[in-house]
Each structure stands twice: as structure tokens, then as C-alpha cells.
Amino acid sequence: MRDDISQQLDGFGADMPATTWASPAEIRGRGERRRRVRTVGMTAAGVAALAVVAGAAFVLGGRPGEPAPTLTARPSITVVPQLSPSPSVRPRLTSPSPAVPFDTVIPLDAMLRAADVSPAHRVQGGEYLGENYRYVTGLCQEKGQWDGKPVRPQLSGARDSSRQRVLAAGQDAVHVVQQVTGYGSARSAGELIAHERAGFEHCAVLDHRETHVEFEIIATGFAGDEALLVRMSPRTLLVLVRVGAVYTELSLTFPATPGAADVALAQDLADKAVARICAATTAC
Amino acid sequence: MSPPVFDEFYLGSRQRMLRCAYAVTGDVQEAQDVVQEAYARAWQNWRKVAAYDDPEAWVRTVAFRIAVSRWRRARSMFTAHRRHGGEPSAAPPDENTVALVAALRGIPEAQRTAIVLHHIAGRSVAEIAAETGVAEGTVKARLSRGRQALAHLLSTETGNSYA
Incomplete structure (x- = not known):
């Protein structure tokens, strides 16, 4: 015989009120938009490689239902320097880079390594499906708090590429999500930084239902050509860095202990990320 | 497709x-x-x-x-x-549902997920184990502890019968 708890659970939701759902077309439209702007996961190197081969006619990801694209050639990435296990040399960066062409993919070596965070950290496999701060700045726009300007630059076809990596070492250690994206030019990458900065400023305090978020820019110009260090919560720091035409973003979530958020670590990882990018791409 | x-x-x-x-x-x-x-x-x-x-x-x-x-x-x-x-x-749903939801939010995330998958999504212990990547014994433990915690929060009696 079922006990009370089981009976209650089994009947859960039987009285769910009627809800107004998005239509299937709207859901598909949202999925299409995600695909177009996606800068996360989805074997970016392969996509970018195909894009280089196929040229501007290639559309990121293709439509579902179409045959899977077949890679027939690899892009001719020219000089990709070998990295030492620990990037100790910080590149010398001068004034903001000119809008020089950037026509390579983001190689794996451009990403932070687990050991850059700590010996205990490991690269997590699989696609990271968690949210990032853009969920909050998106809400902020929906609420009319920010008009989204200056606009986010569009990823423009063949030259764009992106990789994401998650570095973790259990619940008691900082959890790092890094994203590296190559834009067509330093100007585009700079526009992205300007867009994100405006988001942090306009959405400095956001309340929406159960979510209360405060963004605070706590440091700038500490790495690469442009850099922002943003506190999103007592245990979440965001690092945004532009290196020429390459943009990288680090989301650091620290353990839930008072004072765990380590600004020095965030800036150190920014330096290491820049070194990795400079050594593995033509961005510097 | x-x-x-x-x-x-x-x-x-x-x-x-x-x-x-x-x-x-x-x-x-x-x-x-x-x-x-x-x-x-x-x-x-x-x-x-x-x-x-x-x-x-x-x-x-x-x-x-x-x-x-x-x-x-x-x-x-x-x-x-x-x-x-x-x-x-x-x-908003009725007050019984609201109370159950509040109780669910009061138990650990892993237990809540197991409870939801088993009782609401109708998944078997083996399926939950496969879906969440843990051993069947772990799923059973989470279900058992989760139900006990829910019972405490809802002040109702509970029993254990997971196959």
C-alpha cells in the first residue's frame, strides 16, 4: 500500500493550472537564435575548420534535419607555437591592437589548462549547460533596464571560432568556466567588451522574481589589451579580457565560504589565459 | 527529423x-x-x-x-x-501542491532530483541511476532519505519500498 508521501508525490501536478506556452514555432525560433549566436561547445574547432574550408557560405551548425557536415580538410593553421606546461611569460602588450585580420581558429592550446588553476583541477568533459551572467543581463534587457547598446558584434561566419572549457576540482575548490572566441577583428572584440561593460553598468542592480544580482566592476586594464574584473556575487567573479581579436571570458565560482572569492587568483588566471592565447594564436 | x-x-x-x-x-x-x-x-x-x-x-x-x-x-x-x-x-497551484513544493525545496538537491524522477517522472531506480550517473544503491538511499526528510517536513508518516 502506498504511504502518504508516495500518494502526495504521485498526485503532484495533477492540479497544475493551465499555462500559456510558447508555440512550437517560437521554441524552434529560440533554438535557431541560440544556434546562430552560439559561442559555446558544439565542437567549435570542427565548425570553424569547416567554415574555413567552405567559406562564407557555411552557416554555423546547419539546420537540423540536414545531413551532418563532413569535414574533408583541415584549415591551414600556420605557426602554432608549443606551450610550456606553465605560461610564465606575459606578453608585452601595447596600445589597443589595430583591426588586423584574424583568420585562424582557436586551437586547444589557447585554452587554460587544469594545472593553471591548481594541481587538483581537471578538465571536465561534456558540454557545460549551466547559465552564465548573460542570463541576468538578458533579463535586464527584458525588463527595459538596458537597451542592449552598444550592440554586441555579430559573429561573422568563417573567421569566427570558439571554445569552452570547464576546470573543476570538487565542491571545495574554485570552479572555472572559460570561453575563448576569435572575432574577425580587434575592433569587433572591443565592441563586445564595450557591450558587456554597458550591461554590467546598466544592470548593476537587477531584481527579477527570486533573482537579485549586483554587478560591480572592481578592476580594469589588468591583462591583455582590455580587461574587466566583475564581482557578480560574494562567490562569483567574472573576468573579461580582449587580446587583439580574441576575447576570453572566465567565470569563477568559489566555494560557499566567507571571503573565498580570490581576486588575485582571478587576475592571475587572466594573465595565464592571455599567455596561452598569445602563444597559440596570432592575436598578439 | x-x-x-x-x-x-x-x-x-x-x-x-x-x-x-x-x-x-x-x-x-x-x-x-x-x-x-x-x-x-x-x-x-x-x-x-x-x-x-x-x-x-x-x-x-x-x-x-x-x-x-x-x-x-x-x-x-x-x-x-x-x-x-x-x-x-x-x-498559482493549490495550497497542498505549494506545501509539497516547499518541502521539496527543503531537501538536498540530489534527493529532490531522485524523488522527482521516481515519483513524478515515473522512472525506475535503474533508469534514475543511468540518468544521473550514480549506482542504484545510491538512488535507493537518496529516495529513502528524501522521503524521510519530506515526511518530516510535511509531518506525515512514511515507509520504504523501493525495488
């Missing part, structure tokens, strides 16, 4: 998905947001998702991850306030 098949999948499974997401998030509106976002991601990856034996499990897993991610973020913010913004697309 063509759009009509996805549409059929979405229309046929979304209410089931909403029940599960609601049990995890404790907020109908938030649950619906999460579910719709998960379906959008399913369409984004539809060629891959449609080929799975159980696409619904994929959507549910993604929905849970989104929900937990948002919930964790909300919990980690300076404070969490109940705010009412925008026009709700759903009326």
Missing part, C-alpha cells in the same frame, strides 16, 4: 516536463521558462537529440541543469527576494 516531429514531441511532453521542473524549482513561471529553454536547446541539437532512444530524458536533464544552475545562482546572490515582475502566464 523535420519540424513537425519536433513539434509533436514538444506538444506531447511539455506538460510532463513542467511537472518535474516545477517540483525542482518550486516556481511555476520559472519552471516553464526552464522547460521552454530546454526545448529550444533540444531543437538547437535536434539532429542529435532526436536520435536518442529517449529524447525526453535529454530534455529533462537539460531542464534540471538549467534549473539548478539558476537556483544556485539565485542562492549565491547577496539576498534572494520574492519579486513579482511581468505578467504571469500561470495561476
Whole structure:
């Protein structure tokens, strides 16, 4: 015989009120938009490689239902320097880079390594499906708090590429999500930084239902050509860095202990990320 | 797979998905947001998702991850306030459901997920083990402890009978 708890659970939701759902077309439209702007996961190197081969006619990801694209050639990435296990040399960066062409993919070596965070950290496999701060700045726009300007630059076809990596070492250690994206030019990458900065400023305090978020820019110009260090919560720091035409973003979530958020670590990882990018791409 | 098949999948499974997401998030509106976002991601990856034996499990897993991610973020913010913004697309559920949801939110996340998958999504212990990547014994333990915790929170009696 079922006990009370089981009976209650089994009947859960039987009285769910009627809800107004998005239509299937709207859901598909949202999925299409995600695909177009996606800068996360989805074997970016392969996509970018195909894009280089196929040229501007290639559309990121293709439509579902179409045959899977077949890679027939690899892009001719020219000089990709070998990295030492620990990037100790910080590149010398001068004034903001000119809008020089950037026509390579983001190689794996451009990403932070687990050991850059700590010996205990490991690269997590699989696609990271968690949210990032853009969920909050998106809400902020929906609420009319920010008009989204200056606009986010569009990823423009063949030259764009992106990789994401998650570095973790259990619940008691900082959890790092890094994203590296190559834009067509330093100007585009700079526009992205300007867009994100405006988001942090306009959405400095956001309340929406159960979510209360405060963004605070706590440091700038500490790495690469442009850099922002943003506190999103007592245990979440965001690092945004532009290196020429390459943009990288680090989301650091620290353990839930008072004072765990380590600004020095965030800036150190920014330096290491820049070194990795400079050594593995033509961005510097 | 063509759009009509996805549409059929979405229309046929979304209410089931909403029940599960609601049990995890404790907020109908938030649950619906999460579910719709998960379906959008399913369409984004539809060629891959449609080929799975159980696409619904994929959507549910993604929905849970989104929900937990948002919930964790909300919990980690300076404070969490109940705010009412925008026009709700759903009326609030009855008080028994609200009480159960509140109790579910009072138990650990892993136990809540196991409870929701077993009792609300109708998954077997073996299926939950496969879906969450833990041993069957762990699932049974989570179900047992979760039910005990729920019973305590709801001040009702409980028993154990997991096969």
C-alpha cells in the first residue's frame, strides 16, 4: 500500500493550472537564435575548420534535419607555437591592437589548462549547460533596464571560432568556466567588451522574481589589451579580457565560504589565459 | 527529423516536463521558462537529440541543469527576494501542491532530483541511476532519505519500498 508521501508525490501536478506556452514555432525560433549566436561547445574547432574550408557560405551548425557536415580538410593553421606546461611569460602588450585580420581558429592550446588553476583541477568533459551572467543581463534587457547598446558584434561566419572549457576540482575548490572566441577583428572584440561593460553598468542592480544580482566592476586594464574584473556575487567573479581579436571570458565560482572569492587568483588566471592565447594564436 | 516531429514531441511532453521542473524549482513561471529553454536547446541539437532512444530524458536533464544552475545562482546572490515582475502566464497551484513544493525545496538537491524522477517522472531506480550517473544503491538511499526528510517536513508518516 502506498504511504502518504508516495500518494502526495504521485498526485503532484495533477492540479497544475493551465499555462500559456510558447508555440512550437517560437521554441524552434529560440533554438535557431541560440544556434546562430552560439559561442559555446558544439565542437567549435570542427565548425570553424569547416567554415574555413567552405567559406562564407557555411552557416554555423546547419539546420537540423540536414545531413551532418563532413569535414574533408583541415584549415591551414600556420605557426602554432608549443606551450610550456606553465605560461610564465606575459606578453608585452601595447596600445589597443589595430583591426588586423584574424583568420585562424582557436586551437586547444589557447585554452587554460587544469594545472593553471591548481594541481587538483581537471578538465571536465561534456558540454557545460549551466547559465552564465548573460542570463541576468538578458533579463535586464527584458525588463527595459538596458537597451542592449552598444550592440554586441555579430559573429561573422568563417573567421569566427570558439571554445569552452570547464576546470573543476570538487565542491571545495574554485570552479572555472572559460570561453575563448576569435572575432574577425580587434575592433569587433572591443565592441563586445564595450557591450558587456554597458550591461554590467546598466544592470548593476537587477531584481527579477527570486533573482537579485549586483554587478560591480572592481578592476580594469589588468591583462591583455582590455580587461574587466566583475564581482557578480560574494562567490562569483567574472573576468573579461580582449587580446587583439580574441576575447576570453572566465567565470569563477568559489566555494560557499566567507571571503573565498580570490581576486588575485582571478587576475592571475587572466594573465595565464592571455599567455596561452598569445602563444597559440596570432592575436598578439 | 523535420519540424513537425519536433513539434509533436514538444506538444506531447511539455506538460510532463513542467511537472518535474516545477517540483525542482518550486516556481511555476520559472519552471516553464526552464522547460521552454530546454526545448529550444533540444531543437538547437535536434539532429542529435532526436536520435536518442529517449529524447525526453535529454530534455529533462537539460531542464534540471538549467534549473539548478539558476537556483544556485539565485542562492549565491547577496539576498534572494520574492519579486513579482511581468505578467504571469500561470495561476498559482493549490495550497497542498505549494506545501509539497516547499518541502521539496527543503531537501538536498540530489534527493529532490531522485524523488522527482521516481515519483513524478515515473522512472525506475535503474533508469534514475543511468540518468544521473550514480549506482542504484545510491538512488535507493537518496529516495529513502528524501522521503524521510519530506515526511518530516510535511509531518506525515512514511515507509520504504523501493525495488
